[in-house]
Amino acid sequence: MKKSVAVSVLALAACLCLVALTLAACGGSGTAKLANPLDFFEQARKNMQGADSFRMSGKMAAEITGLDTQGASSLSVDYDMVYEQKGGEPLARMEISTRGPASNDMEAYIDGDRMYLQMPDGTWIYQEVGLTSELANMSQGMGPQFFKETLAMAENAKVVEEDAETITYDLTLDFDKMMQSQGEEELRQRIEELGIPNIDVDTFVNYLRELISEMEYRMTVDKKSGLVTRLQMHMDMGLSSFAEMMPGESIPEGARMVEDAEFYFSDYGESFDIELPPETKNAIPAKMYGKNAET
Numbered sequence: 001m002k003k004s005v006a007v008s009v010l011a012l013a014a015c016l017c018l019v020a021l022t023l024a025a026c027g028g029s030g031t032a033k034l035a036n037p038l039d040f041f042e043q044a045r046k047n048m049q050g051a052d053s054f055r056m057s058g059k060m061a062a063e064i065t066g067l068d069t070q071g072a073s074s075l076s077v078d079y080d081m082v083y084e085q086k087g088g089e090p091l092a093r094m095e096i097s098t099r100g101p102a103s104n105d106m107e108a109y110i111d112g113d114r115m116y117l118q119m120p121d122g123t124w125i126y127q128e129v130g131l132t133s134e135l136a137n138m139s140q141g142m143g144p145q146f147f148k149e150t151l152a153m154a155e156n157a158k159v160v161e162e163d164a165e166t167i168t169y170d171l172t173l174d175f176d177k178m179m180q181s182q183g184e185e186e187l188r189q190r191i192e193e194l195g196i197p198n199i200d201v202d203t204f205v206n207y208l209r210e211l212i213s214e215m216e217y218r219m220t221v222d223k224k225s226g227l228v229t230r231l232q233m234h235m236d237m238g239l240s241s242f243a244e245m246m247p248g249e250s251i252p253e254g255a256r257m258v259e260d261a262e263f264y265f266s267d268y269g270e271s272f273d274i275e276l277p278p279e280t281k282n283a284i285p286a287k288m289y290g291k292n293a294e295t
Contacts, residue, residue, distance in 0.1 A: 041157045041169055044221040048228050053084035053270055058263030066255035075100035082272040091274045109276055116280045124283035171217040175209050227268055233261040
């Protein structure tokens, strides 16, 4: 199995996985547990969706095994983002460092429904991300709306840990709720943007359903503020579903991907004075990047 296959699967998996994440309910310094922990979760979910600004930092790591004879292929991403609302529109600045088959340090911005990304050669590109769409939120990667919508899509929550200061829940995502607002044409456009050739909408939706079903989310909430402080994600799944998305490549039986992510939230309500770099005015559409060099 060629190494390039592992690299391609890692790239596709990273893209799709991050496709395919107040009221004080307990005062004082005692160790009393919450009387209604699930009601508290509902309030925490509303608090997160209504947050006007916050910082999120953390790391994602993915490893694929069984694709080649050279062992596992891995990718890690260090991530720091500040987010705020300006004029009713989301504005975010992200610093992303990737280590793996392709190591890069990148800077990205989200301004309303558009994401700007500076490529390794210095070129700025942009892509419309449609923050009103749950699927678009997931496909944009680890942007602020992705984490807000992750909570919105939680079907149920189970208390797994609790101490004097925090409470932690395991979450199950509601795939059907995520898909309610998705039209077939919008899905076709999203498939095209992901660069997946010759795949029909039903196959894509079934893959997303499997992907979401394998994701495990864990959320920690501060009892005093009712705000999310940590979000963890774990996924361990076979890669047989990738075969239809990579025509001409063979996915061996038993090939697997394990992904873990952990993000910390802080600085709620702070002002970050985010400004788009002047160079973004000359950004080109993402689908045009590299085409000039080819012609």
